[in-house]
Amino acid sequence: MNKSSKIPGAREALAAFDQGLDRKLAAAFESCLHCGRCADSCVFFLGIGETALIPGNRLRALSRIYGRRRTLIGRISSFLSKSKDRPPNLEELHKAAFGSCTMCGRCETFCPAGINTGELMFLARSMLEASDRTPENLKRTLELALSSGNNMGITKEDFAETVEWLSEELVDEFGEDMGKIPVDSTEADALYLVNPREIKYYPLSLQAAAKVLNAARESWTLSSACFDVTNYGFFSGNPATAGKLATRVIGAAETLGCRRIIVSECGHGYNSLRWNASLWRGEKSEIEVVSIVELLDEYLRSGRIVADKSKNSQRMTLHDPCNLVRRGGVIEPQRRILDSVASEWAEMQPNRQYNYCCGGGGGLRVQTAQKKRSLQAGRMKAEQIRATGAALVAAPCHNCIDQIDDLNKEYDLKIKMTTLVELVAESLVLETRSE
């Protein structure tokens, strides 16, 4: 019996490490200069101040495993001391991977060697998942997504009912053409995916999206069986499950004959489908993935919709969700959108790929035990927002909206939150569509 087999899950964790260690991660382990530059990038360290939270420090447990199993000298010494299968310190890994990192990737932009601690934390999470140490709430959310089709367990009936009244309201106000919310249409060009939070708590964003998509004469549909864009397999560090969830929505689009997927304002949902799905699934999809943010920009630029910016007169600022911007590459469209639909808006400093994480990503918001820490990590974001003097914060990510809402209460920011699609819908000039 080797040492790992004495600790439950240790052997599985090491197997997950070996399986998850790809070229980029190996290069990261080999290149850390111990320069500490990552300290200046991390919202957890900046917000809380414990040196244990410095990304370079959080890697220690993982680096030791790499050292023993993969480096030349580590292999020789672990062979001689028979320590190759020494069990990993799963408690230390757990602390580092959950509750101390949102996998936002800001460290990667600061690190001279380009090391993304978040990706290494994904590896740590996969080890913890393999050893059945995923935080309970995260595990339950994932199970619910797998069993019910969405992470909030919304039934098909509730979904249909919500969509129906949203559509009725739109029809009453703007007429049949503008008010329709197609569901399970096999004639549509695009499948629109939402964050289930929109159906359950924030239906006005779906209503706004419907209004804009219809105004742009977009050929779109929702799917009653598969409307959830979120991917908690990503947060759990389980590439196989993440791939399964991605396959489910891609399959739904294929079934309906859609050629593309429009992702609602959900940062990790976009990152998952646009960039990670092919890696997790091991195959590319023919289905094009676009964020509604890119689409809104395209509509405005091409004249498919026209906006009157005087309709949004509050001073506002823009939050850059990590998964959409730094990890997603959607950087300028949201700025052009605000230029078109907002009378006055100001950038946060820093912004774009250097913007601070809100502290609520990486599945932290469903880990209720991490609530306090998540709010502390959001301190930099709160200070950024306050410095703009904005009364309204546009955040193209529903998870970020919830988190910044909580930061608003915690740091008394006196702000309101909105999505971009709501701003666009509010500013639409319906009479003067160019066509």
Added chain:
Amino acid sequence: MSLVSLAEGHLLRFAAVVCVAGLALRVLLVLTRRSRGPHSPALKSPVFGALISQVSWVVPKPGYLRRNPIRTVLAVTLHLTLFGILFFEPYHSVYVWEELLGVSWEPFSSEVTDVLSIIAALTLAALLIDRLLRRTVRAVSGSGDYFTAGLLEAVIITGYAAAHSYGPEAMHEVHMLLAEAFLVYAPFGKIGHIVTFFVSRAIHGAESARRGVAP
């Protein structure tokens, strides 16, 4: 065989071979890991991203230079001076590289390399002190970091002393042996970053470009 001829001959070649082979093996162990894929259609050229990423990291990041101006200047200065000494110090460029590669080139004057050596020794000492005093850097430091810095400092100081015939008669041999120890140690410690750094930057740059983000 005298110590000096051993240090300048067989030992130098042995250390160089260990260094080069060790670093090559280290890179090979990285490159033989599976690469990610298949990728979604890229927004920008991954090859261009990998290349531009080799230099883009020197652009100061928002807030970093303001918070760490001295440290940034010291780190850049150290690397530049070490490069200058290693390749253009008269003894190195005329003898060491001739011995190892069979080629030599025009060296800097000894006055210039003296200045470079002094600056390198001082900046390394300053960075070491910074590592000890600055909470964030100390927290991520391990024994290997101090050992590497100490060994490198010893190599620089003995090299300067040997060039000026300071200290004991065997200073030249001491310098050679320390430098050879440094070469042998290089593939096993953080000095390995002289090659892995570029691999990591290339992968990071390619992925960033693919996603449409500046590396």
